[in-house]
Amino acid sequence: MRSLPSGSSAAAAPLRAAIHDRAAAAARATAGEAERRAAEMIADAERQASAIADRAVEAGRTAAQADAAQRSARERRRAHELQLAARESLRRDLEARVLALAVELRTGQEYPRLMDALRGEVGTLLGPEATIEEHPDGGVVASLGARRVDLSLPSLARATLESMSGEVAELWTT
Amino acid sequence: MSELRDREPHASALPGARVSHRDIRAIRGPLLTVGGVEGVGWDESVEVETPDGLRHGLVLDVDSDQATVQVFEGTEGLTSGAIDVRFDGRPLHIEVGTGWLGRVCNGRGAPLDGGPPITGDRLAPVAGWPLNPVEREPPHEPVLTGVSVIDALTTLVRGQKLPIFSVAGLPHLALATQIAAQATSAGSSFMVVFAAMGLPHADIAYVRDRLEARTASGELVLLLNAADDPAIERILTPRLALTVAEHLAFEQGADVLVIMSDMTSYAEAVREVSAARREIPARRGYPGYLYSDLAGLYERCGRVRGRDGSVTVVPVLTMPAGDITHPVPDLTGYITEGQVVLSPEIASRGVYPPVDTLSSLSRLMRLGAGKDHTRDDHLDVSAQVLAALAHARQSAALAELVGASALGETDRAYLTYRDTVEQRLLHQGQGETRTLDDTLDRAWAALGVLPRQELTMVSPEMIARRLPGEDAGVRDG
Structure with missing residues (x-):
């Protein structure tokens, strides 16, 4: 292989310099492009991360709101049920007192007249052939064949209380 | 009670003085056959006294001196000889009044929330009566549901009956509950009666949770008939809801929205009871009177001349196999004033509520939307x-x-x-x-x-x- 003529190296210097400059420029452009694309990718990633974070925050907020609403609803329900249970307890107390007072009628002076009136009611409902017995808690029970009438004092007291539900409700409405 | 006393030859003015019957001739499923009765009518309300406590029922059939009674709580543990059956002498009545607001009851009005029995201003028969056509005022003014597709495209109007047609698997219950939770009107007060019929317990829990705010604020009455509750109770549930609503609307002046879900379960209960009564079946086994039965419910909504309130009804129907020609949606479509149709295809695109806007229509929308009602455009x-x-x-x-x-x-x-x-x-x-x-x-x-x-x-x-x-x-x- 023959070497280049003397002086050619010096003659090629501008070419080398030009190639070097172009290569350096291309490298700089590539590096710039890489940097620009990296910046774009980073910005895009940041946007995506921000959007994901926003969605997560929104989903979390929605879930938390739904959860809080549900907890709050259940607490309100519990409070409301406590109030209703207190009303029911009042009603049951009243019923127990009315039943106790009704049973006490047995010892009153009016009891014989009351019994006569109840026997009269049995006659109206079942007829004169009905078999009538006194109830242990006062009042009467009667039967005729498969038909029966319960006019015991507790039953009558319970039915009377039921027919006066409006007045009973005044325990908690007034 | 006065009509009872007029009818019965041996009646008493004493509260609780009623003849009870012990001649139990048969116990079959939820049915009791009681002998030796006289003067008993269909649909008469019944009390069944058992050693375990009081149960309730309704007369399904009367044949000479025998009455067939369906017991709401079932006949488990009952033996003839230990039961006293008392007939009320009239169909089921309930006390109506504002005491219903904020309460949660079963399908026949018994409290489920631990509170006392509901008391009211007066007794009213749950069977009710459709509004007198002469007394009707045309519906007007919107009920705004807060649901865009309904408010914008099928506006609900006060006094209207607008059903939701759906198929199993679609979120019709979520939509009905959302409407119940959000709806308002421009009137002085707005109340909601939600009648759940034949719903599974999980759905009932969802409805209760979702509507708790409205219950707590005393604007809602919740009547819950579960899927495992008796069929006869399911027949009473919408009637009870409408009876409560009519009082709130026409005597208290409120705008009342009645949501009834699911009317297909109701119609199946009608079919079941009809079979128990040995009636001749018509289309798909439903009784021939299904149309008039449904009309008897839907026609109880509306507005009354000279009174402030209104009853608006939104029944929910699930169409078996999506068949809009099935008797229940078919007959409902004849009676109601439009429909909101839910579509599986739209649901599959992830849209909630999946309303098929082109199949949906509110026939009274023009009476309640536009200039002077909502917005001029x-x-x-x-x-x-x-x-x-x-x-x-x-x-x-x-x-x-x-x-x-x-x-x-x-x-x-x-x-x-x-x-x-x-x-x-x-x-x-x-x-x-x-x-x-x-x-x-x-x-x-x-x-x-x-x-x-x-x-x-x-x-x-x-x-x-x-x-x-x-x-x-x-x-x-």
Whole structure:
């Protein structure tokens, strides 16, 4: 292989310099492009991360709101049920007192007249052939064949209380 | 009680003085056959005294001196000889009044919330009566549900009956509950009666949770008949709901919305009871009187001349196998004033509520929407949205044939419009309440993706005033 003529190296210097400059420029452009694309990718990633974070925050907020609403609803329900249970307890107390007072009628002076009136009611409902017995808690029970009438004092007291539900409700409405 | 005493030869004025019967001739399933009865009528209310406590029932059938009674709580553990059956002498009555508000009861009105029995101003028969047509006032003024697709396109009007037609698996219960939770009207007070019929317990828990706020604020009555509750109780539930609603509306002056879900379960209970009564079955085993039975419920809604309140009814129906010709939706469609139809296809696109807008219709919308009722542009923008959706459906069909890329610019705009309407107007969160202004603005925004020349049902003045302006120049092109 023959070497280049003397002086050619010096003659090629501008070419080398030009190639070097172009290569350096291309490298700089590539590096710039890489940097620009990296910046774009980073910005895009940041946007995506921000959007994901926003969605997560929104989903979390929605879930938390739904959860809080549900907890709050259940607490309100519990409070409301406590109030209703207190009303029911009042009603049951009243019923127990009315039943106790009704049973006490047995010892009153009016009891014989009351019994006569109840026997009269049995006659109206079942007829004169009905078999009538006194109830242990006062009042009467009667039967005729498969038909029966319960006019015991507790039953009558319970039915009377039921027919006066409006007045009973005044325990908690007034 | 007076009619009873007039009818019975041996009646007493003493409360509780009633003859009880012990001649139990048969116990079959939930049915008791009682002998030796006289003067007992169909649907008469019954008390069954057992060693374990009181049970309740209703007379299903009377044959000479025998009455067949369906016991609500069932006949488990009952033996003849240890049962006393007492007939009330009349169909079921309930006390009506504001005491129902904030309460949760079963399908026959017994409290489930641990409270005392409900008391009221007076007794009313649950069977009720349809409104006298002469006394009716035409429905007017909207009930705003906060659900865009209903408020914008099938506006519910006070006094209207507007059913939701659905199929199993779609979120009709979520929609009905959302309406119950959010609905309002411009009247002095607005109340909701929710009658759940034949719902599974998980659904009942959902309804209770979702409506708790309204229950706590004393605006809601919740009647819950579970899937495992007796069929006869399911027949009473909507009647009870309407009886409570009628009192609140026509005596207390409230606007009352009655949600009844699911009427198909109700109709199946009617079929079951009809079979127990040995009646001749008609279409698909339902009794021949199903039409008049449903009409007897739906026609109890409306407005009454000279009174403030209104009863608006939204029944929910699940169409077996999606068959709109099934007797229940078919007969309901004859009686009601439009329908909101839910579609599995729209649900599959992730849209909630999946309302098929082109199959849905509120026949009374014009009485309650537009100028002086909602917003002056409401009816026009609603018509434009629907017309454009109809065009979009044709464009979608064409795209399936030739491919979306082969469509013209206008057809592609309609496909974009359909997606925009579904995502921005129709799709909504289950807990999201939208104002009517927000809803109509969303409708305008969706119309904004169409070329201006396609907006032929709204006036140029309205377009100038309502259409979002920033894209106007592009649309003109």
